[in-house]
Amino acid sequence: MLQKIVPILLVFLFASCVExxxxxxxxxxxxxxxxxxxxxxFDFPASQFSEPTGTAIVVxxxxxxxxxxxxxxxxxxxxxxxxxxxxxxxxxxxFRADIIMYDENDQITHAFFIDVTPDGNNExxxxxxxxxxxxxxxxxxxxxxxxxxLSMFPSTTGIPLxxxxxxxxxxxxxxxxxxxxxxxx
Amino acid sequence: MKKLGFILLFFxxxxxxxxxxxxxxxxxxxxxxxxxxxxxxxxxxxxxxxxLSHIHVSAGASGVTAYDLFADNGVNFNDKLRRVVFNLDxxxxxxxxxxxxxxxxxxxxxNSYEPNKYLSFGLYQELDLHFYYPRDYAILAYEGNQSNxxxxxxxxxxEGKGELLSVLHVGLTxxxxxxxxxxxxxxxxxxxxxxxxxxxxxxxxxxxGTNNFYNHIFDLDLEFQTSGYASLIDLENDGQxxxxxxxxxxxxxxxxxxGNLGLxxxxxxxxxxxxxxxxxxxxxDLGFIYHTKDVETYTxxxxxxxEGINPLFPNDGSGQTADEYWQEITDTFEDLFELDTISNxxxxxxxxxxxxxxxxxxxxxxxxxxxxxxDDGDYLNEAGLQLFAIGRSRRPQLSLSAFYYRRLFNFLSGxxxxxxxxxxxxxxxxxxxxxxxxxxxxxxxxxLLEYQNLAKSNYASLQLGFNYIFPxxxx
Numbered sequence: 001m002l003q004k005i006v007p008i009l010l011v012f013l014f015a016s017c018v019e020x021x022x023x024x025x026x027x028x029x030x031x032x033x034x035x036x037x038x039x040x041x042f043d044f045p046a047s048q049f050s051e052p053t054g055t056a057i058v059v060x061x062x063x064x065x066x067x068x069x070x071x072x073x074x075x076x077x078x079x080x081x082x083x084x085x086x087x088x089x090x091x092x093x094x095f096r097a098d099i100i101m102y103d104e105n106d107q108i109t110h111a112f113f114i115d116v117t118p119d120g121n122n123e124x125x126x127x128x129x130x131x132x133x134x135x136x137x138x139x140x141x142x143x144x145x146x147x148x149x150l151s152m153f154p155s156t157t158g159i160p161l162x163x164x165x166x167x168x169x170x171x172x173x174x175x176x177x178x179x180x181x182x183x184x185x
Numbered sequence: 186m187k188k189l190g191f192i193l194l195f196f197x198x199x200x201x202x203x204x205x206x207x208x209x210x211x212x213x214x215x216x217x218x219x220x221x222x223x224x225x226x227x228x229x230x231x232x233x234x235x236x237l238s239h240i241h242v243s244a245g246a247s248g249v250t251a252y253d254l255f256a257d258n259g260v261n262f263n264d265k266l267r268r269v270v271f272n273l274d275x276x277x278x279x280x281x282x283x284x285x286x287x288x289x290x291x292x293x294x295x296n297s298y299e300p301n302k303y304l305s306f307g308l309y310q311e312l313d314l315h316f317y318y319p320r321d322y323a324i325l326a327y328e329g330n331q332s333n334x335x336x337x338x339x340x341x342x343x344e345g346k347g348e349l350l351s352v353l354h355v356g357l358t359x360x361x362x363x364x365x366x367x368x369x370x371x372x373x374x375x376x377x378x379x380x381x382x383x384x385x386x387x388x389x390x391x392x393x394g395t396n397n398f399y400n401h402i403f404d405l406d407l408e409f410q411t412s413g414y415a416s417l418i419d420l421e422n423d424g425q426x427x428x429x430x431x432x433x434x435x436x437x438x439x440x441x442x443x444g445n446l447g448l449x450x451x452x453x454x455x456x457x458x459x460x461x462x463x464x465x466x467x468x469x470d471l472g473f474i475y476h477t478k479d480v481e482t483y484t485x486x487x488x489x490x491x492e493g494i495n496p497l498f499p500n501d502g503s504g505q506t507a508d509e510y511w512q513e514i515t516d517t518f519e520d521l522f523e524l525d526t527i528s529n530x531x532x533x534x535x536x537x538x539x540x541x542x543x544x545x546x547x548x549x550x551x552x553x554x555x556x557x558x559x560d561d562g563d564y565l566n567e568a569g570l571q572l573f574a575i576g577r578s579r580r581p582q583l584s585l586s587a588f589y590y591r592r593l594f595n596f597l598s599g600x601x602x603x604x605x606x607x608x609x610x611x612x613x614x615x616x617x618x619x620x621x622x623x624x625x626x627x628x629x630x631x632x633l634l635e636y637q638n639l640a641k642s643n644y645a646s647l648q649l650g651f652n653y654i655f656p657x658x659x660x
Contacts, residue, residue: 021255021640030263033329038493041397060494064511086398148496173493174398176331 030182039083039149040064041174042168046165047150054160061149066101069141073132080178081132083138089116090123091152091158091167098149099130101139109139198382202283203313204573206586206602207616207629208648209540210465213598214618214627215291215346221467221538222356222368223453226293226303227657231625233289234651239309241284241452243631245644247607248278251640259338270327275320275342276499283312286650287351287440293657297530299658303358305370311439313536315577316345330391338389340405344578348533349413349472351380351440367454374447374535376474377439378413381533383578399491403521407485410443410531412476436438443462447474449535461564465542477530487521537576544569552629565592571602582607583588596620600629607645609635625652 289307293300306352356370449472546564616629633644
């Protein structure tokens with residue numbers, strides 16, 4: 001008998017008096033944080049690119065593993081991603097930065113480049129924004145490895161580069177990740 | 186101005202979750218001895234109806250109600266969510282407390298003509314959850330770091346504890362004379378489950394970088410202690426239902442000395458400076474549990490600053506290859522974010538509770554037969570003030586109540602309280618206790634002003650129970 005009364009009392013006290021609320025609203029939740037992260041940076045003096053003839057193409061490259069984007073959280077919630085690059089050049093040469101992205105089967109998922117032109121030894125700032133959305137975003141999510149190639153082109157005037165050459169090439173970069181966390185799959 | 190500051194500070198930390206302001210001092214009900222072992226007893230013996238003698242549930246959230254978030258008022262849910270995320274303070278908290286008395290009883294002894302001691306004992310189960318609003322985590326998750334460059338996110342905002350335990354207790358109440366009664370209670374705790382994360386320090390900051398746009402600064406020292414948890418997770422099972430059954434069985438096994446054990450004491454007194462005035466005070470759960478069995482502590486410790494990746498071409502002469510360099514970065518990140526599991530013994534302190542009251546009794550029952558006041562000392566009314574405080578990891582939470590008690594009929598007494606605390610300034614509660622034959626039934630509930638819509642309430646509690654009480658023989 002008591003075992004019957006107590007649950008009824010509890011139900012009466014706690015359930016019958018909640019009004020004007022709609023807990024289904026939680027279904028509408030949509031949170032959109034924006035996360036920024038530093039990416040690649042470097043600062044090299046002209047002497048690093050020593051090249052006695054003035055006519056050679058100097059190529060330097062590096063590879064980075066990138067397993068972050070394979071994470072399920074990114075797959076579910078990342079809606080857009082931007083890579084922003086800022087290159088400051090005061091070496092009197094043309095440069096080109098190539099970024100090549102590969103999937104787990106070493107197939108190229110996406111590639112882009114940044115052309116950097118000189119103004120003698122004055123600082124020239126070049127910026128580039130690479131936007132990943134929709135199909136391109138899927139390519140990014142499949143990316144496992146990234147190759148970064150910096151090429152220096154021959155001098156138009158034929159002047160070689162040595163330890164005494166002046167100027168620097170600097171890069172700063174960041175990624176901006178736009179998330180949309182909601183209950184709609 | 187300084188005084189005003191103190192008063193504001195005092196009121197800003199007024200709050201309570203385990204406050205049983207209705208039961209405290211309600212000496213008709215034997216369970217008031219659990220709140221003050223020095224409460225006055227005027228019955229010969231009592232026995233609680235097993236599993237039904239004391240059922241208590243309370244839940245509260247300071248600073249937010251279900252209505253704030255889920256009101257069906259046409260305001261976009263995400264606007265409401267945003268308001269909640271930003272308006273709550275890091276010292277706002279959420280709490281749930283539940284108690285179920287399994288067995289209880291007591292009897293009076295001492296001088297044969299007037300027993301002056303009362304021995305009471307019992308076994309109850311308690312669940313207590315308390316965690317602070319992790320404000321900086323919520324904001325970082327809600328906004329990301331883009332609009333918070335330079336902001337130091339405090340990882341210490343993660344703070345909380347939870348415990349499921351059984352308490353076996355024996356208390357002795359001694360009436361010294363008409364003025365003084367005091368008592369104490371010894372407790373043996375058996376912890377069924379415990380977790381605690383109360384010593385988190387450090388920060389995460391995204392600052393302007395020197396070599397790159399940003400410098401991400403991680404300084405983490407996080408700890409999450411558990412006991413009784415690892416073995417439950419590892420229970421062999423054939424599916425969820427089987428696991429539930431086995432987990433409940435395992436928890437039940439821990440109720441009587443099967444868990445991690447601890448000790449605690451309660452003290453209390455009642456004093457009448459004058460016949461009609463009463464002063465009481467008590468301290469409960471001054472105790473600890475020493476966790477040695479089935480303990481697992483998860484830690485996240487490390488410092489790291491990250492400005493990005495500096496590709497090694499052209500070789501900088503360090504002799505490190507690009508691969509090694511890259512490996513070093515990934516290893517550092519993995520070390521930083523990998524949870525270390527260690528099994529260290531630890532002590533968890535119970536949250537001590539203090540109750541105090543000052544009250545005045547008045548209005549004796551008049552007898553129709555002789556048109557005079559009955560002189561058996563029973564006053565019909567009592568009014569007074571109560572203070573409650575509970576120790577929590579950051580600071581104590583307080584609440585103040587004004588109360589009025591009235592013996593309505595011989596078989597029915599009631600108590601009304603008005604309470605001010607961290608949850609609300611308008612908490613009105615009512616408690617009733619009936620004695621029909623030797624059966625005592627009591628029920629008390631809080632926050633009746635918000636009762637019509639509990640969703641608008643920051644706090645709600647309910648207590649009820651059945652006892653068998655055998656009264657003193659009147660001379």
